Structures are given as structure tokens and as C-alpha cells.
Amino acid sequence: MIALEPPRYWLMKSEPADCSIDDALAAAHATVPWTGVRNYQARNFMRDAMQVGDGVLFYHSSCPEPGIAGIARVASGARADPSQFDPMSPYFDAKSTPAKPRWLLLDVQALYKTRLISLGELRAHPALAGMRVLQRGNRLSITPVQAAEWACILRDCVRTDVSIQ
């Protein structure tokens, strides 16, 4: 007997100067490798919990208008992030080896762009008060999103004429 897992949802931060929702949509198959995660908690989410088809809130950070900018989905399992082996990369990690890679990435497929749902708007929504990304001092670049939070955001804030397959 196979237990039916509930759907999973995530919020993933990207600096738009680096990879915006437009950049992701313009990529081949609208899919980008989520490179550069250098935090163990975020890595463990990719390694242990995230699965193909999980919903993703594509969040723009470190920019003039931080907030949710699009909807995406997890498009692959986790694998070694090649940038950790590249001495020219800002994400280079001298202590990592191909035999025992320390850092992982997975593919994220952008589905559509939304209007910018700002941090302020998220904070103003009582149903979203528990969101990890809104908690004081939060720095995680990948955070789980509750099904109710996901539904609230898609219902209230986002166009609904396209759905995740």
C-alpha cells in the first residue's frame, strides 16, 4: 500500500539581478538549475524533501521591490551543484570534492509570472502571518510553504487561468 503524500510547496529566493522570473521564463524549457545554495538547511530541503512537481513561489530578494514574482515547480531531483568545483565561481568551495560533493541543486521550471506581491502585502495578510519568509531574522533561501498559505496566495494575489500540472 502506498501512502499518498500531501502536495508540497516551497518559497525560493532569487536575486533578480542574477536570475529573475523573466530570466527563468526565457530559459530553455523555462527551466533553470538552482545554483548557489550554500546553506545546509536549504540543501537538506532539496536533498530530503523536495520532489518533482512541488509548487514553488518564485521570490525576488535583495532588490528594490522584494516579493513573490512568479509561480514555478520543482523540475528535477537534487544533484551536485557544479559551481562548487569551479575556482572561478563565487560559489566555489575548496573543501568539496566531486567524489563527496557538499552542495546540491535542482532544476526549477518557471510556469508564469505574477504581479509583484510585495513583502508588505504578504505581511498585511493575516492568513500569511506564519510564513517562514516573514519571520524575523529569516535568512533561509528555501523555505517550506503551508498548503493554506499557498492556496491563499494563489487565490488572492495571483492570476488563476494557468494551473500547475
Added chain:
DNA sequence: GCCAACGTTGGC
């Protein structure tokens, strides 16, 4: 650019 908050490092 500031700075609060947090994660990591490394000496002990």
C-alpha cells in the same frame, strides 16, 4: 550604506 540577525569557523 547601515545594521540586525543568523550561520560558520576555529581556538581552547
Added chain:
DNA sequence: GCCAACGTTGGC
């Protein structure tokens, strides 16, 4: 294992 120092994140 403790913890101070340091580096990074990320909103403002």
C-alpha cells in the same frame, strides 16, 4: 562542546 569572532543575508 563552548563561544567569540567573523562573514553573510537581506530589508530598509
